[in-house]
Amino acid sequence: MTHSENKVLADIEAQMERSDPQFSRGLDSGQPCSPREYRRGPGWLLLALSLVLVVAGFALPQGLLLATGLVLAGVAQEYLFDPARGHTWFRRLHTP
Template sequence: MPHSDDEEIADLEARRRHDAPRFARGLGSGRPRRPREYRRGRAWLAMALAIAVLVLGAVLAQGLLLAAGLVMAGAAVNLFDPARRRRRAQPPRP
């Protein structure tokens, strides 16, 4: 019995609807929303704040502000990783 492409498409659609329901609804209406792992609004905000602190530390010649800006930038870069939530959600291996 040949395997139908319609079954595969329906399976993909069901998985997508389960994984990202807002994205699937938007895709059906013709205006899809980005999946959660690719929305990086908070990451950009954190990076802009870190760069602002870094520049302020350079302008005022304050080493503490420079160091704080570098630490904040390092933390903000971590927010850009799309696999971060998946790694955190997985249970630890025994």
């Protein structure tokens, strides 16, 4: 490979290391984990927490708990079921 091709590959490797270090370390060891875009554990945790808050909001007549649970359910569904998973809505808000 030429020097310029090696430089391009080194740049790609450095960018991958910065964006998802756990995935990069897994590739180096030969046992890659799934990329960050496919990790959904925190989303399921948010969904479970929102369910607990909604049930608590119904059991105790607390509208604030119920509303918090519903908002967290919306956040969790965005995290779990967004096909883009690149948070493009955030980028769209902040681009001129």
